[in-house]
Amino acid sequence: MDLHLLSLLLFCVCRQGLTNDEVLNDSPIPLIPLMPSHPKEESGNSAPSTQEPSKTGHPSAATVPPLLVPTSGSNGDSSEEDNQKQDEGCRAQARRPKSRKALAYAIQKLGMKMLGQMKTGPEQPNVIISPLSISLILSQLALGALNETEELLMRHLHANTLPCYHMSIQNFLERLRKSDLQVATRIYLQKGFEPKPEFVNQSQYLYDSEPVTFKGVAEVNEWVEKATNGKVSDFLTSLPPNLLLMLINAVHFKGEWKARFDPRFTSKDVFYIDDKHLVNVDMMMGPKYPLSLLIDADLDAQVAWFPFKNHMSMLVVMPMNGQVNISDLATKLNISDLYDRLPEERSMQVKLPKFKLDYSQELCEALTNIGMGELFTSPNLAAIAEGPLLVSSVQHKSSMEITEEGAEAAAATTVVISRSNPSFSLNQPFFFALMDDKTQAPIFLGVITNPNPGAPAVQSSGGSGGDKNDKHFDKSFGEPPK
Incomplete structure (x- = not known):
């Protein structure tokens, strides 16, 4: 028996009040091809050269001070030695069974809330979502949020029981990637858009989400098809005209029963x-x-x-x-x-x-219904970039197939x-x-x-x-x- 499960989640961040001619010199909006795991990046796939270089260079456990706790109220004067001690302490805590169970419960709580908001109809009578995929994208967004917006995200992620929340997510992903589950993440940057280096570095360090430049919708769809073993094609048809940044992840599982069906x-x-x-x-x-x-x-x-x-x-x-x-x-x-x-x-x-089922849903309404509407109106995402930003689109697609193979x-x-x-x-x-x-x-x-x-x-x-x-x-x- 063979089971295929996959999830794709797309998170679009736009500039408020930006006119079309302020977004791009090039049209249409370009996107970049994604590759799962750790691909070898060619020079043409690196972050835009106009971006201010990070003081830490490429992120690593030794050079990036991790955002292990909610960032509001954090002290920027910590020494490198203090950061290293905090890093080691959080790594140890993230590996504890109690922390893993708390994270699992947090993912379950958010997942059940979101499942209750999903719509069905004659064409989509069945529902399937990935609470892991949704939790990952909201957690990554929390790295770029400040004050009330960060508190809102962390509250709905049920992160209050995990003081080292982001490190717990990182540890969890490392474990999952050793199993039959594949998780791939990316940050896509509009040409000319310069996010704050710390957000990009933390996303790469904690979520393995490397920054790349948009090249075209067709290339994104090509990556999606490759990352999901051909189970999803034509994931994207269009994107908001004032798109600046896009977070995307793909979760794919292929498993076999211990006891097969003849x-x-x-x-x-x-x-x-x-x-x-x-x-x-x-x-x-x-x-x-x-x-x-x-x-x-x-x-x-x-x-x-x-x-x-x-x-x-x-x-x-x-x-x-x-x-x-x-x-x-x-x-x-x-x-x-x-x-x-x-x-x-x-x-x-x-x-x-x-059975074989496919389910897709725009999640803006569902997230608003559970109390996260601020993300789409007036969020504080100043840790990503200066100026008014908002989330304009959240697209989720999942599929499942069960056979005897x-x-x-x-x-x-x-x-x-x-x-x-x-x-x-x-x-x-x-x-x-x-x-x-x-x-x-x-x-x-x-x-x-x-x-x-x-x-x-x-x-x-x-x-x-x-x-x-x-x-x-x-x-x-x-x-x-x-």
């Missing part, structure tokens, strides 16, 4: 969209699949854990009533608690729909013997989270309402439900206590 058992089956409608889907089936499954009384849902290789997993929450209520989940979901209560794997019949893990053959042969079928709407098991941080969050939106939905013969619930929930696990 494609010979895949067949057409029904998925209940709601009490009155169903759709035919390609349903994968494991007749004796090792699965950790529990019924959670607070969530009134079945919770299943599907592990991948290399310390990643997919956590699935399927409500008993067949409807996913994100606002309810956001208040009740405690992923760490679910991890602690997951039982031993048990051999059972498991059904999981095959992939390698079989050697340790996936353990079978738990029991007198009954229980079953678990994901044949109604469910919430899922792609997790980093070591930190329990959600990398992707989503809701599957219809795995096959291209197929016509038909009337369910069960009317208001009828026998449907007996199909969904195996009684050997018991009903949740009332």
Whole structure:
């Protein structure tokens, strides 16, 4: 079985009140091709030569004083020795399990808020976002924010429990890049625009986000396609005319189940969209699949854990009533608690729909709805550059594909013997989270309402439900206590 997940997030910063002829001498707006990881930069891809050079040169752990804590109130008179001590202290704190768990919880909180703001429709009935991608872009923007704007960003990032927040993010990214997850970031600068060197250096040091000059939309789309293994093409069609700076990141995951699904058992089956409608889907089936499954009384849902290789997993929450209520989940979901209560794997019949979904959304409205509207009207981004700047566009695109392809893990053959042969079928709407098991941080969050939106939905013969619930929930696990 093969799982592909990816996310792209584009953050555009513009000058307020700038006329078109003040932006560029060249038209159209150029962009630069991005390359994941650490590409060898050619001379033509360096930051604009008109930019004031940084006093520290190229950033490194030894030369860049890291912004490890919120910058408001920081003392610029610190000696190099003090900065080094602060750096070492924050590095040690960022590696602590407590800090990693706090960061994971912060990413989850923001992710659930954003998931609740996502819009669906006939063309996009399912939702998938990357809270990691969104957290990274807002955290990087916080490096360029001052006073109330910085406090606003750090509050919504839930960074109050992490005094070394930016270093915790850096440590987290270093860990993820050693797994099957790929994270690529870039800063694109308009020709002639000169951001403050400290913001550029800190972005590169903490977020591995190198500055490059715009060359063209087509080149950005080419990088996007390459960085996502061809899963996303034509990401950009246009950009704001007064664009000065663009932050972008790409998150890509490709994983294999520890226990694969045999494609010979895949067949057409029904998925209940709601009490009155169903759709035919390609349903994968494991007749004796090792699965950790529990019924959670607070969530009134079945919770299943599907592990991948290399310390990643997919956590699935399927409500008993067949409807996913994100606002309810956001208040009740405690992923760490679910991890602690997951039982031993048990051999059972498991059904999981095959699906491929794409989801894209402009996030300005969603960020405004959760209380971050100041970013789009009158933010203080003076740590990026002098003069009035504002965020003009936040574009997010994610996709997910599940098939039976992939390698079989050697340790996936353990079978738990029991007198009954229980079953678990994901044949109604469910919430899922792609997790980093070591930190329990959600990398992707989503809701599957219809795995096959291209197929016509038909009337369910069960009317208001009828026998449907007996199909969904195996009684050997018991009903949740009332």
